Amino acid sequence: MGQRHKFRAGSAALAIWLAALTACSAQAEPPAPTVSEVAFAQSAPPLTRVEAESIPVLVLGDDSEKGSIKRSSGLYREVSIALQTQLARHGFHVVDAESAGARIGFDFPDRMDRTELFDLFRGIDGAGLASMDVRALVIFRVHASVKQQEYGSRIQTRVTGEIFDGETNRIVNSFALPPEAYPGPADCLDNLTDCIDMTIRPRAGDIAANLGDVLSYQLAAYAPPKLAAANDIPADMIGAGSALCAQPRSIFTVELRQFATDEARAITRVMDEEFPCRIAIDLMTGSNTAVRRYKYVTVAKRDKIEEWMHILLRDMGYDTDGPVRISLLSGNILRVDKIVP
Numbered sequence: 001m002g003q004r005h006k007f008r009a010g011s012a013a014l015a016i017w018l019a020a021l022t023a024c025s026a027q028a029e030p031p032a033p034t035v036s037e038v039a040f041a042q043s044a045p046p047l048t049r050v051e052a053e054s055i056p057v058l059v060l061g062d063d064s065e066k067g068s069i070k071r072s073s074g075l076y077r078e079v080s081i082a083l084q085t086q087l088a089r090h091g092f093h094v095v096d097a098e099s100a101g102a103r104i105g106f107d108f109p110d111r112m113d114r115t116e117l118f119d120l121f122r123g124i125d126g127a128g129l130a131s132m133d134v135r136a137l138v139i140f141r142v143h144a145s146v147k148q149q150e151y152g153s154r155i156q157t158r159v160t161g162e163i164f165d166g167e168t169n170r171i172v173n174s175f176a177l178p179p180e181a182y183p184g185p186a187d188c189l190d191n192l193t194d195c196i197d198m199t200i201r202p203r204a205g206d207i208a209a210n211l212g213d214v215l216s217y218q219l220a221a222y223a224p225p226k227l228a229a230a231n232d233i234p235a236d237m238i239g240a241g242s243a244l245c246a247q248p249r250s251i252f253t254v255e256l257r258q259f260a261t262d263e264a265r266a267i268t269r270v271m272d273e274e275f276p277c278r279i280a281i282d283l284m285t286g287s288n289t290a291v292r293r294y295k296y297v298t299v300a301k302r303d304k305i306e307e308w309m310h311i312l313l314r315d316m317g318y319d320t321d322g323p324v325r326i327s328l329l330s331g332n333i334l335r336v337d338k339i340v341p
Helices: 012-025 035-043 049-053 074-089 097-103 114-125 188-222 261-274 302-315
Strands: 056-061 093-095 136-149 152-165 171-176 180-184 250-257 278-283 291-298 324-329 333-338
Touching: 056 074, 056 097, 056 114, 074 093, 074 136, 074 188, 097 114, 114 136, 136 188, 152 188, 171 188, 180 188, 250 261, 261 278, 261 291, 261 302, 302 324, 302 333
Parallel strands: 056 093, 056 136, 250 333
Antiparallel strands: 136 152, 152 171, 152 180, 250 291, 278 291, 324 333
16 A cells, blocks of 8 residues: 555546646736736735745734733734735735634633743644644734824824744744824823824734735745645646646645554655645644545635545545545644444
């Protein structure tokens, strides 16, 4: 079982793949970029979208320090959502903290300290789902202070934070935006929280945009040296040149249960080298000899992943209608069970 296997030349999946590749080759030259596209490319971070999408990022706010904006405030929510949106626009795969936390039953109280943030991160990262597998953890804080002036007030904001390596839990970078000051009403100190919220909240998008630009450069260190895009089809042709590889980027959790180590390696080797539209595959943290979980990133259709897995296992001599069962579950989980006698 440890020998290398390839799809048979006459298999349906390979025939579709060859047809898709031919269609890609036959495409006309892409149109010249517009002036705005050129301007964006010159100001964009040094990552292609495919490279950025390979970096799962979890963004958490630290509101434990005195003078920081608390989590339940409207300003915090506006900045958090806008920052995640900004990173997504740069192409990063942003793991939504609220939905991920809800999935593992985590509450979000105000004034969470660093220990609680790392507990949340470990719970999300250790949930065993590829869509929640975190490579970089971004912790940010928004500070606000008010200074009374003769004819009004002056509200100053300061944004700081750190980036942590999701695998080693070590801090790898820090950031601090230049302080910004805004005019406020004369009675701001009478109702400090509402005053800060109403004054700064309309600027949340600008704060997040500036921070997103800084982080997009700092997170570039996590990109692999060279990321293959859909089995060497050029990234700009995915979705344009082949209907097979025209789907939005999807992340699957591939579970191989009760397979020997050599068997699992042979299966994933073929998935990595032979499956069309593959972007990346990687063994997930927490896997063991009984259950191996892999993060599989692709731009192929869901049903094609299941079809190709059936073909692969049958070519390797497994009976997928007998002791080996393939299940495509909700949450993009492809489970392959080998029933041990």
